[in-house]
Amino acid sequence: MKIAFNGLIIDEKRAGIGQYGHNLINSLIKKKEGIDYTFFLQEDIKFSYDNIIYRKNYNRSYERIFEEQVSLPTKYNKYDLVHFIDYSSPILPIKVPFITTIHDLSFYKYPQAFTRGSRKIKELLTPISVKRSEIIVTISESTKKDIISYFPDVEDKIRVVYPGKPCFTRVDNNFQIDSVKKMYGIEGKYILAVGTLEPRKNIKSLIRAFSIINKEFKDIKLVLVGKKGWLYDEEFREIKDIEMNNNLIYTDYVRQEHMAALYSGAEVFVYPSFYEGFGLPPLEAMSCGVPVVVSNTSSLPEVVADAGVYCDPNNVKNIAESVISVLGSTSLKKELAKKGIIQSNKFSWDKTAENIISIYKEILKL
Incomplete structure (x- = not known):
């Protein structure tokens, strides 16, 4: 054959x-x-x-x-x-x-x-x-x-x-996580979003939601990881409007060997995409034991099942509230991390x- x-x-x-x-x-x-x-x-x-x-x-x-x-x-x-x-x-x-x-x-x-x-x-x-x-x-x-x-x-x-699911798993070595964070200019606690920078990924709504989150969690940063995609100029205009507070970091593309550490160091992974055929990044995050917040649309409920918190991608306030519910609850973070690993092992x-x-x-x- x-x-x-x-x-x-x-x-x-x-x-x-x-x-x-x-x-x-x-x-x-x-x-x-x-x-x-x-x-x-x-x-x-x-x-x-x-x-x-x-x-x-x-x-x-x-x-x-x-x-x-x-x-x-x-x-x-x-x-x-x-x-x-x-x-x-x-x-x-x-x-x-x-x-x-x-x-x-x-x-x-x-x-x-x-x-x-x-x-x-x-x-x-x-x-x-x-x-x-x-x-x-x-x-x-x-x-x-x-x-x-x-x-x-x-x-x-x-x-x-x-x-x-991806071949990488959770990194528990804090020195390794800190080394990768330093490469990309990240300090302290952060929310992670991964995906090509394009309108379908709903980055503008995420940035607006982060401005709400940041009022309650002033020491946390939003880290955006991904290549520039279709119509990225519009997304960048939104970033520039909020970047003055130094709590928003855009890394561009991150090498695959660094992704497990970057996922593992995050407080929560957020994926408010309007539409996905599957959605590999949430699966990658779950495999690293990171709690995930994802849209309640298209294929994402198939991928995440009961292992994440869902949000309405068309509602900035709801995105913010969903992330805040995870950040504010140690027990929920632990529960989602455990469920995420179990769910990711099905793939x-x-x-x-x-x-x-x-x-x-x-x-x-x-």
Whole structure:
């Protein structure tokens, strides 16, 4: 069984889909099961595996999409099956069956959160992928419902396969935590938020909520971690309006090896996103024993279950009150930390890889 795996969306500063792809590749390589994989990757992404076709590093997403659409389709025809881990399978026909992982339909549900160009590309390519894919893999029941609502004819070929939890766990070494905090200019207690800086993540409401929280907890800081995403200028304007009090810290991207310590040092993790296909950061926080406050929307209740406090992402006061309820209760923090670890252990990349491989075999009738 020869399978081509397009992982070109994975870059060095991986987040979201890139993080998903990186963990999935690692898990597939470990399982093997007689499968001959060929991974298409950017040249800076290295795995302990021989059969990798390295392409250049892409500075812009449109460069990658152009290659995926124009240069690569004919290269797939020598394989038995192709797996695309994002929405953009080729417009040009390929002769072998393929599966596409669709993580969310945020560009349909929240079009205002995207630039016009990126939204148009997604609106063009996604229906093609949905129609032509042998199987559509999605990462939550919530996203499955969204796909069915826009494409009701494809319900029978959708498979929900949850991602796994991250490989890192809680750091109890205070020296290690303090060392990482110092690298990113963090002192004292802090609330942590992780995610690409873009409108869908609702950072503006979080910052406004923090101004309320800060009146009651004057010594606490808000730490924002993540790359600059779509329309980030608007988010930064909000940050600049409140940054004078020195209690708001924006780190930009944080290296993966530092994330466990950064999570573990936080008083609470907050994720007031409007919409998520899955939401890896809350799962990462829970795996580090950090109490989480998340939105009561989309897939997040699937991920967090009863292990977190929920908030209304459209209500700044409610976001603030939810965070304050955790900060003000030692017993609640301990309870959520314990439940979070239990909940995070329900997600396994080994199980994810098994389910993906079973889909490969289903398509190839093995």
